[in-house]
Amino acid sequence: MxxxxxxxxxxxxxxxxxxxxxxxxxxxxxxxxxxxxxxxxxxxxxxxxxxxxxxxxxxxxxxxxxxxxxxxxxxxxxxxxxxxxxxxxxxxxxxxxxxxxxxxxxxxxxxxxxxxxxxxxxxxxxxxxxxxxxxEGAVLDRYTAQTESSNYTVKTDPARIADRVYVENHIGKLPMLDARPSDKYLGITPTATVARDGHIKGAMSYSWNYSVDNDYKLKNIKKLEKLFTQGYQLDKENEVIVYCTGGLETSFNYFVLSGVLGYKHVRLYDASMKEWGNLEDTPMIQYSYEVFQK
Incomplete structure (x- = not known):
C-alpha cells in the first residue's frame, strides 16, 4: 500500500x-x-x-x-x-x-x-x-516549431478576475495591491492614458519590479514571502485584488503571489486604471500611502 x-x-x-x-x-x-x-x-x-x-x-x-x-x-x-x-x-x-x-x-x-x-x-x-x-551560452534554434492542435475547451475561473463593480463593492473589505511605480500610485506623475491621478481608494502600493533584480530574475523567495506576510499582512487563505495601469504590470504581482508564493485567492482587475481612472465617480485617493485595515 x-x-x-x-x-x-x-x-x-x-x-x-x-x-x-x-x-x-x-x-x-x-x-x-x-x-x-x-x-x-x-x-x-x-x-x-x-x-x-x-x-x-x-x-x-x-x-x-x-x-x-x-x-x-x-x-x-x-x-x-x-x-x-x-x-x-x-x-x-x-x-x-x-x-x-x-x-x-x-x-x-x-x-x-x-x-x-x-x-x-x-x-x-x-x-x-x-x-x-x-x-548561459545555450543554443538558439531557427527552425519554426510545429505542433498538432489540441481540442481543449476553455473553462474560465471567475475567481481569477475582477471587474469594476467587484472592485468597488470590496473597497475596505479586501486588500488591494497597486503594481505601478509609487509616483503613479501617489498621483504625483500623471499617466497619459488615465484622466485622474492617484490610486483606488484603500489600495496599497507595491510596484511589480520590486520582485526582480536587474536581470529580470526573481528575488529571494523567502524574503518575498516575509515581505507580503509580515509587511503587507496578506493571508494566503484570504482574497487579494491586484491591479495596475492596464493589466500587464499587475500580472507579475499575480504571478508572484498566486504562482510562486501560493496565495489561493488572487483576483486580477484586468481593465485597471485605464478604466477606473477614466471614470468620473470611482473612489480615488491622491498624495498618500494607504495600509489595508478591515
Missing part, C-alpha cells in the same frame, strides 16, 4: 511543473513529451533565434482594445490560441519573453494569468527570460 501511494504521488508530481523554472531545468527537460515551450515576442525576434521546440505567440493574440482600456480576449479567441499551441489541461507550459523592455517581460506574466484564468494550471515562467538562456 505504501509503495502504491508513493508511486501515485510520483505520478502527480511528474505532471505538476513549478511556476518558476531556470535555464538548467529547461535544458534538462527540453525533450519532455508533455512540455510546451512558448516564446512571447515579435515574429522577427522569434525567427532570429529561439529555444529549441519553442512555439510562438504575441500578446495581441491574448488582449483586445476596448477603447479606453485593454482586456483579455473572448473565451473563444483564447481557446483558439490555446488549441493552436497544442496546449491541453495536462500540458506543462513554459513561457518566456525576449526581454528588450520591461513591457516585454510583463507580456509573459500576463499570459501566465490568462492561462490560469482559462483553466490551464501547469504553467511556468523561465527566470530571466530569453536573455538568461543566451547568457
Amino acid at each position: 505504501k509503495t502504491l501511494l508513493l508511486s501515485l504521488l510520483g505520478s502527480v508530481a511528474a505532471f505538476a511543473i513549478e511556476p518558476l523554472i531556470n535555464t538548467t531545468w529547461l535544458q534538462q527537460h527540453l525533450d519532455d513529451k508533455n512540455l510546451t515551450i512558448v516564446e512571447v515576442s515579435s515574429k522577427k525576434s522569434y525567427e532570429s533565434g529561439h529555444i529549441k521546440h519553442a512555439l510562438h505567440t504575441t500578446i495581441d493574440r491574448w488582449r483586445m482594445n476596448n477603447g479606453t482600456f485593454i482586456s483579455v480576449r473572448t473565451p473563444q479567441e483564447i481557446q483558439n490560441e490555446i488549441q493552436s499551441l497544442g496546449i491541453n489541461r495536462s500540458s506543462d507550459v513554459v513561457l518566456y519573453a525576449d526581454i528588450q523592455t520591461p513591457k516585454d517581460f510583463l507580456k509573459a506574466s500576463y499570459i501566465f494569468w490568462a492561462l490560469h484564468y482559462h483553466g490551464i494550471e501547469n504553467v511556468a515562467l523561465l527566470d530571466g527570460g530569453k536573455q538568461a538562456w543566451i547568457k
Whole structure:
C-alpha cells in the first residue's frame, strides 16, 4: 500500500511543473513529451533565434482594445490560441519573453494569468527570460516549431478576475495591491492614458519590479514571502485584488503571489486604471500611502 501511494504521488508530481523554472531545468527537460515551450515576442525576434521546440505567440493574440482600456480576449479567441499551441489541461507550459523592455517581460506574466484564468494550471515562467538562456551560452534554434492542435475547451475561473463593480463593492473589505511605480500610485506623475491621478481608494502600493533584480530574475523567495506576510499582512487563505495601469504590470504581482508564493485567492482587475481612472465617480485617493485595515 505504501509503495502504491508513493508511486501515485510520483505520478502527480511528474505532471505538476513549478511556476518558476531556470535555464538548467529547461535544458534538462527540453525533450519532455508533455512540455510546451512558448516564446512571447515579435515574429522577427522569434525567427532570429529561439529555444529549441519553442512555439510562438504575441500578446495581441491574448488582449483586445476596448477603447479606453485593454482586456483579455473572448473565451473563444483564447481557446483558439490555446488549441493552436497544442496546449491541453495536462500540458506543462513554459513561457518566456525576449526581454528588450520591461513591457516585454510583463507580456509573459500576463499570459501566465490568462492561462490560469482559462483553466490551464501547469504553467511556468523561465527566470530571466530569453536573455538568461543566451547568457548561459545555450543554443538558439531557427527552425519554426510545429505542433498538432489540441481540442481543449476553455473553462474560465471567475475567481481569477475582477471587474469594476467587484472592485468597488470590496473597497475596505479586501486588500488591494497597486503594481505601478509609487509616483503613479501617489498621483504625483500623471499617466497619459488615465484622466485622474492617484490610486483606488484603500489600495496599497507595491510596484511589480520590486520582485526582480536587474536581470529580470526573481528575488529571494523567502524574503518575498516575509515581505507580503509580515509587511503587507496578506493571508494566503484570504482574497487579494491586484491591479495596475492596464493589466500587464499587475500580472507579475499575480504571478508572484498566486504562482510562486501560493496565495489561493488572487483576483486580477484586468481593465485597471485605464478604466477606473477614466471614470468620473470611482473612489480615488491622491498624495498618500494607504495600509489595508478591515
